[in-house]
Amino acid sequence: MTPSKRMWRLAFALSKQRMLSTRMLIMLPILLLFVPGMAWGFADPNIQLPAEQLPTNGTEVMFLASIGIVFAGTMAAVLIAHDGISRDRLSGVLEVRLSQPMPRWRQGVVLMLGHWSSIALPVAVLLVASMMLVGYRSGMWVPLSDAIIYIIAAMLILWWYTAFALLASSIAKEQGSAIAFSIGLWFLFTLLWVLFTTLLAALNGVAVGDTQDQGYLVFEGRLDLLSPNGVYHHILETRLDGVDRGVSALGAFFAAILWTLVPVYLFQRRLNRLVP
């Protein structure tokens, strides 16, 4: 068996193990509520939204429902991967793993793929189900090209959060620190980022109170490139009409590539220097 094939097998075994874990059973109802649940809610033809922004097509409904991925999907990725290394370090298994001939970078790829796929597969299935629900309930079917972009974007944001969680897990010497680091990062990008953006905008003299102010939208759009959630929404916005937040589609994809590679590079670098 070739080293690559062994690597895939290990990733598959890890993914299966994580997918059937107790924590996944706990998170599945939450994901069901947040992903297809939200899509079902936003597909309601009589929905009342703030500022009377009613979705006019399936892609817009899925854009609104993407908040479920930002909240529940990313949280699930963090909870799945936060002890990917720290648990083995505590039990002494990490020492045994690092003494094996498989190079550390390959072991790192196994950890990334295994943890990511364990959450990405259920989320992808739920996203497809959500699109079906939207079409069924509102009669607005999501075009295939948009559906593909939306699924890829969701897979990417889950990849980023998996990388953060594993990086945290490799740095932390015990479980508490690992989960505090991961959840802290999730909290920053998911909840505190708006506050951070608003504060910075205010400091720069942008009209913060007016959410329709183009200056504020552009400022927020550009700052969002520094947040994984922001980049995720930029990718989704490339499929929406009439959205201009000062970031081109190319800029959003370039930021996505950076967010995909940089955390993985940092994780691999950390793994390479890891002392059990």
Place this chain on the structure above:
Amino acid sequence: MGDDDAMQFDSIGYRHQIPNPAWYNPFKKRKGAGITNVSFSIPEGSIIGLVGTNGAGKTTLLRAISGILPLEEGTVKRNGGVLDSDALRSLVGFMPEQVRWASLGTIRRTMTEFAHLRGCSVQSALDVLTVVGLKNRMDSSLDSLSQGMRQRLSLGVALLGTPRVLVLDEPFNGMDPVAIDAFKRLLRTLANKGISIIVSSHHLAELDHLIDTIALLHRGQLLAHGTTDSLRANLGFEHMTEIVLERQIEEEILDAMDVLEHTEFEGQHRYVIESGHHQLLEKLVANNHTISTWRVVPPTLIELLCAATGMNRETIGMNVEQSSIIPFRTVGGEEE
């Protein structure tokens, strides 16, 4: 270093990075304790006992020769060629001090996973379970394993891919005497099959009747390495004899020998003397002594350390306390 050596370690060294925060860099680190300038070779099929006190550097040395820690100095050779880290890991099977194998997984799943990591077939991995006596527990949950069984599983994982050198860090910790005995016999069988074994312990007695040579490690340095007899000869060590009698030995007999220790407990007198007093037994019997114990006492670790370093027990004790902080020898001409 001969051609029949499984591996040769030439002046290897590794120092741990320890936090040394400064106002301009809170994450600053400096080199701390570790191992330095360690050289020895291990012949095919032999068992080396690596002994040293807590903090002597045993685990660091074992991790370094298992390819877990990168070598900062020195080389590892086999058949004259220098081994890189990947080659080293493929030749060495490592068993850490204690692995708390625990999850919903089974022994079979663990062995399958490590077979992939090791690059050997799953069937050969499952066959190893016969060697370590876990074949019948193959489908048992890891959570249900006793400490002894966990140690056996760790050994099984270390044996995957038929390593040339087996590195065992304190393998007897947490094992009962029966399990230790079985474990020792298993190690001897493996050595007879040509596998070289390095086993660490801070109890010399644990390694009795198991090891071929002793490597004495202290403060990150290899103080001595050889057979028990050669070590005693090199360190000027004599055999000691322990005698326990019902009353005190007469002055005139005591004057003729070197008494290292005398204690009295519950009416019994215990003497530790240097061996070699051939007429002693005859004299004691002639004086109507009832001897309840007469045995040769092997040197303890602390006695070996005292002999190797020239320090006394108190100083050695102090050094053990400090050994994780201060290196024994100045490195690079500067005490750190």
